[in-house]
Amino acid sequence: MAVIVQKFGGALLATPQGRRDVAERVIATRQIGHQVVVVASALGREGDPYATDTLLGLALQVDPDVSPRTLDLLLSCGEIISTALLAHTLERSGTPAVALTGPQAGIETTGDFGEARILRIDPARIQHHLDAGRVAVVAGFQGVTAEGEVTTLGRGGSDTTAVALGAALAAALVEIYKDVEGVMTADPKVVPSGRVITQISYDEVSQMAALGARVIHPRAADIGREHGVRVVIRRLGSPSGGTLLVRGPELGVPISDGRPVIALAHLPDVVQLRLPRRPGEALDAPLQALHHLAAAGISIDLITLMPDVLAFTVKEDDHRRAAGLLERGGYEVAITRPCAKVSIIGAGMRGVPGVMARVVRALQRAEAEILQTADSHTTISCLVRREQMERALQALHDEFGLGEQVASEQEAPG
Known part of the structure; x- marks a missing residue:
């Protein structure tokens, strides 16, 4: 059985109906014979009760000078809440599922609070649940140091969690579901003629992310390139195939095709x-x-x-x-x-x-x-x-x- 990692953004998980839609996607993937690991972001966006920015606001109300260790512990709660709710939704739909925090999933990081990097992942616990027929629902954006301190991976860190888990589990595919069709030539809210790019190199998408495009965390792109992880970015429920991230030579033709900019x-x-x-x-x-x-x-x-x-x-x-x-x-x-x-x-x-x-x-x-x-x-x-x-x-x-x-x-x- 192939392992598929599916990461869902907070906007998709913000409502009960949204979580049911996500559960349907997960169940459909299981029904065609795959083992599924789900990575969940925090629910919703700023203003929603458990969104990352909302939790940050709670800390700032007390005092703007927040200990980085305390802040990471607080911010990690958003993904834990989301993970537990999605696992519960799957189980109520008749699909065995288990919710795991980043530390429970075996994700060890550096001690750089707020911008921790993943050092290693022990996938044994996740694999045990997969082999027992369960969906493993993992909290994104977080991990734990060797000393037991909870850390977060920075903005967009759930993408990094998903791709790193894909590498650790030798997944056949990592699907990153967002509220856009895929990687776009430009933000369609600013450039209406912006369109989906069906294939793009890891180097290019990493540069896009570093220069402001909210497509995928640069570290996620780096991990995918280094470990040969097959990653697709797509919209839930869209007929579009989304965007496949590849190494340059995999395109099979010159990457520019006479056009220098992608x-x-x-x-x-x-x-x-x-x-x-x-x-x-x-x-x-x-x-x-x-x-x-x-x-x-x-x-x-x-x-x-x-x-x-x-x-x-x-x-x-x-x-x-x-x-x-x-x-x-x-x-x-x-x-x-x-x-x-x-x-x-x-x-x-x-x-x-x-x-x-x-x-x-x-x-x-x-x-x-x-x-x-x-x-x-x-x-x-x-x-x-x-x-x-x-x-x-x-x-x-x-x-x-x-x-x-x-x-x-x-x-x-x-």
Whole structure:
């Protein structure tokens, strides 16, 4: 019997009917002869009683200075509640099921509260339940250290749980069910012509996630690539096959098919800070500012060092603290906000000349001012003003023809 891992997002599990729909999907998979492991996210979204953000809000009501250990213990409860309810729903439907927390499922992690990494999984307990004819319903997003401390895996960590369990159990397939059709060329809420990508490489989807697309946790993509896990992202109940994640050579044809870009991503809430170099100051003096921010736990992005200025971005939520810290350190700080980071992603742009020129041309046509850029072999990111983000993304989507399938996407995933 093949093992299938199915991960369900919190929006799908938020209501009794939603949980019944999920149970039907699980039961249907069992009926065709598979053993099923289910990974559950916390119920609903912010505002719903047991959603992760709601639980976080409860802690912040007491005091914003929350111990990371205490916070992880609290946040892990959302997935445990969801897991228990889904296991109960399955059992009431006549399907034997057992609910397991991350620690009970054998998931051992580092001790980095809030951003723990999975070190190893002992699948023996899960396999025992599968062999006994039960569905194993595992709480996503969590694990335990060797010392017995409960940890969480960071935002989107249930995806990581599912793919890691797929690797540990040598699963035939990991299905990640979301409230979208699959990985999209662009967020359809922003770019209406955004469409489902039927096949995409692990490297590309990992870049998309890192650049703001809410498709799959980057660590989940890394684990899938390293262990050869077959992963499909799809919508529950949709006739679409969703998106199959593959290694580049598995596509069978050149990944670009003459088109260097496969998708877009964006981060809408960033702020640009600029530090002019003071007269007589060493060229690298502004870089000391970055050390002050790092010591304060403020993450920075899009760093550009020029002879007369250092420019970089921070999250909107961090910009006041960052600016205040720098001003107290004697730096002059110029702020541009609100901004957005828009990015193109594609393994096909590696070594292809003229891609940046096309980006600049598209944004100029859209009258979107480029404030800053960064690039790698497979990505180009531009900082634009927030009010110009939507038209910038649409212009890039049109420029690179992302509304049309390429040959490597013609077969829908199974």
